[in-house]
Amino acid sequence: MTSPSVLESTYPCRNEMTWSRSEKAIAHKAFNAALRRDFQAAIQKAQQMASRITEPEDLWELEHYLTQRRKEIDRKYQYKYSELTHVFGKLLQDGRLSEEELRGLREDKLKAIRSYAKFLAEMEAS
Amino acid sequence: MTSPSVLESTYPCRNEMTWSRSEKAIAHKAFNAALRRDFQAAIQKAQQMASRITEPEDLWELEHYLTQRRKEIDRKYQYKYSELTHVFGKLLQDGRLSEEELRGLREDKLKAIRSYAKFLAEMEAS
Numbered sequence A, B: 001m002t003s004p005s006v007l008e009s010t011y012p013c014r015n016e017m018t019w020s021r022s023e024k025a026i027a028h029k030a031f032n033a034a035l036r037r038d039f040q041a042a043i044q045k046a047q048q049m050a051s052r053i054t055e056p057e058d059l060w061e062l063e064h065y066l067t068q069r070r071k072e073i074d075r076k077y078q079y080k081y082s083e084l085t086h087v088f089g090k091l092l093q094d095g096r097l098s099e100e101e102l103r104g105l106r107e108d109k110l111k112a113i114r115s116y117a118k119f120l121a122e123m124e125a126s
Helices: A004-010 A021-051 A056-076 A084-093 A107-125 B004-010 B021-051 B056-076 B084-093 B107-125
Strands: none
Touching: A021 A056, A021 A084, A021 B021, A021 B056, A056 A084, A056 B021, A056 B056, A084 A107, B021 B056, B021 B084, B056 B084, B084 B107
């Protein structure tokens, strides 16, 4: 069995990353912008689905779509500094965020974010 | 304690009502017409709500509305002959059905339906 101390020394521990005040401001802004885009996309899709409802099944399909979006948004948008590189990696990969919006974060964070986005892209492709 | 036999003889037992073939046809048609109206009302309301969405909260309000309608419709529309006088009484009271559409049902059934609709109206008023 691997002891915790070995794990700590060999596994890059994103929890230990510190966020400066300016980085926090960048992160906050990027996070909110992506969240707004996710909401906008959901609103647009819901309105499109609603306008095309003709059968009862379409109503429950819209309900299901909204429930899924609510759960997905709740899951995706966790504003915890210990999780932010994952959150941003996912948002990059989903196209909800551009690298440009993360400019100003320290290179170790950008590296972790890109690395997670790449990992997700590979997972999707496989 | 009241024995089952006393209950049976004193309590009007709607479960024992028999439905003739022509009554079943009338019931089926009225039931489907009311269900269609409930769906139409839900579709119209959902489309109206969707067209007015501007904030994320509006999305979840629409989801909640749809969930409530689905549950309500599931609960209201039980096509069991043992329950139909209650179902029709509720639909009369809700304005989803007119007495005209029930014409051709035997008088004992109409009486039970009207009686339940009246009971619901009194409950609402109190």
